[in-house]
Amino acid sequence: MGCAKIRRNLSGYIENELDANTMNIVEQHLFSCNKCKEAFNSMHILVQDLSVMESVKAPDDFLDRLHDRIKKDSGFNRLARKLFLPPMIKVPFQFAAAAAMAVLIFFIVHTPAIKDEMKSVSTVMHAEKKAAVAKDKVDKDRPVAGHASIPVESEAVDEKPALTIELALLLNKQTPPARNVVQSFMERKAESGKGDLKSGKRISSDTDAAAPAALHSIPTSAISVGDINKIVHRVQGRILAVEYNKEKNSPELLMAEIPANKYGSFLKELRKLGKFLSPPPSIPAKKPSLMQIEVKFLSP
């Protein structure tokens, strides 16, 4: 066994932990090699010195200080310590987690497919909610038999309007000039069936010749869904819902969505049907591309 190997075994030799054979070899070597013997002696002295190193004692107030610290160590401090200590490890991880979350949220918000899906879901929910509110309103205010809510277009719109304007329109006594009387008649026929009209006269559905006679019996203030549809489509808008009063043969409430830049034209069209109870509100300069309009039709 060479000196290097003997010196590696010196620690075990001092501890008396080597097997008998190795112990003998080391012992024999130490008798013959002065350098290794010197190394053994110095290591032996070192181990002895370490074992008798002077010790220190805890200060007398150690326990009292410990009590104070345990009392001060409130739940909040403990939580903070659990969350942030050791800071070298936990804080970088927390930053990394926050950054990952930020990136994830950014991608969710800015990925077009997810964005469109989220918008369509929210728009459908919004339209459903509106329809439900309108239905509730009708159910509450008036008897069910006299009213019907007609959802004209139920598909989801592309963009959710942020601006909603409510208008109240007092209808003219005379039939609007743009109205197609035959279409109006056919609609009314379909909606009111074969029931009696207000005048008490019965509309014959057998021949077209009966139409002019029936037209005389239509109340002059009534407008049809077709009229509303035309106006809305003229301004490139969409009808969301129409509340229809069967007794009066007239729509009562219109919920429509129109491009904001057609608001003026839409008001102009409505003015042909009647006059506004209060001046229509103006829209802000920084307007959204779409706006929602609720028009309440009032009989003269």
Place this chain on the structure above:
Amino acid sequence: MIEINRSRRSYLSDAELIKAFQTGDKDVFDELVIRYKDRIVNLCYRFLGDYQDACDTAQDVFIKAFEALVKFRFKSSFYTWIYRIAVNTCNNRLKSLEFRFKKMIKRTGNPGSRGNVSLSCSEESFSPALRLEKKERSILIARAVDSLSGLKKTVLILRDIEGLAYDEISKITGLKPGTVKSKLARARADLRKKLKSVL
């Protein structure tokens, strides 16, 4: 909850005190502190080389033990368990920036000092010259131990200064007994080289 009389506490074993603590008698922790405070402070002092730091770290060790003692499962002795907490706390403290900065300032300010402490040297038979020589030698050895790296330092402190058995060191450090022995042999060899002029 059964509260144990103060005078009776000193007769109870560590395990009995821990069971009492776990049933709700938090006061028995004082007895455990009294039993181990000197050894823990001394161990921390060996690692950190500064008495005040050692006392503060020992307090941290006991606070950690106080919080975790409810979960103690008696798989090891309390002695081994608290030593493990102390070793880990000291190693974390050694790695902390605050400690490194403090140490650097101390070195530049007072190169020979190893903490403001009055060591309990009870050997009055020594002459003043001998005592001075012994103290100087002790400071040199302590500085050499301080300069050892990581596990070598831990193993050397636990074995040669604290006098723990290999299996206890193995439990405290989580190393295999064979690894503990080889680390110790290397630590001693390194230390011998560093202290060649003194030995």
